[in-house]
Amino acid sequence: MLKKFLSTIGIGSMKVDTVVDQPEIAYGETLSGTIYIDGGQSDQEIEFIKLEVLKRTEGHREDSDFDITNECVAKHTIEMVGSVKSKETRMVPFQLVPDERWESEGENVKLFLRTSINISNAVDVQDEDEIVFNKDLD
Numbered sequence: 090m091l092k093k094f095l096s097t098i099g100i101g102s103m104k105v106d107t108v109v110d111q112p113e114i115a116y117g118e119t120l121s122g123t124i125y126i127d128g129g130q131s132d133q134e135i136e137f138i139k140l141e142v143l144k145r146t147e148g149h150r151e152d153s154d155f156d157i158t159n160e161c162v163a164k165h166t167i168e169m170v171g172s173v174k175s176k177e178t179r180m181v182p183f184q185l186v187p188d189e190r191w192e193s194e195g196e197n198v199k200l201f202l203r204t205s206i207n208i209s210n211a212v213d214v215q216d217e218d219e220i221v222f223n224k225d226l227d
Contacts, residue, residue, distance in 0.1 A: 102129040103173055105216045107140075107204040113221040120185040120220065124204055128177040134209040138167040140183060142191060142220070143201045159201075162190040191222040 109122035124138060142163040147156060165185055173179055191200060204216045 102211055103127055103133055103206065103208065103214055104129070105204055105206050105214045107202060107216045107218060109202065109218065109220060112219070113223065114187065115223045116187070118187070120187060120202070122183060124181040124183060126173055126179040126181065126206060128173040128175050128179075130175060132172050132174050133211055134172045135169070136207040136209055137169065138181060139205045139207065140165040140167070140185065141203045141205070142185065142187075143203055144191075144193070144198060145201055146195075146198050148197045162200075163188070187222055192224050193222070 104127045106125045106127075107122060108125065109120060111118070111120075114120050120142075126135070141161050144160045144162050146158050146160070163185060165183070167181060167183065169181070193200065200220045200222055202218050202220050206214045208214070
């Protein structure tokens with residue numbers, strides 16, 4: 090019972106690591122990879138997995154109090170997974186097809202792939218990795 094309570098508040102809960110096959114992709118290629126979900130101290134029920142491609146801009150803006158802004162340019166939800174048992178590792182493959190919204194406008198703009206695991210009655214877990222999209226095929 091204590092382990093289940095601790096998982097509910099985020100202590101000893103599951104972990105997520107998203108590994109992309111190629112962190113640098115060109116126009117016409119597909120971003121693919123695997124989401125690794127490591128179970129925590131107790132069994133937990135996954136409601137869904139959300140993949141988001143974020144365009145992150147760094148630098149001072151007059152119209153914002155923040156120096157970093159994120160714009161979601163693509164979102165993909167994987168309905169699924171069911172429960173992940175304590176100490177179990179699940180692997181979930183994915184593919185995303187880039188489009189013109191992934192293009193960067195300047196040096197201070199980077200792309201990130203954020204993976205969020207929505208867990209029933211517990212703290213959600215996330216992973217975030219930088220990716221590079223090249224419009225031109227060389």
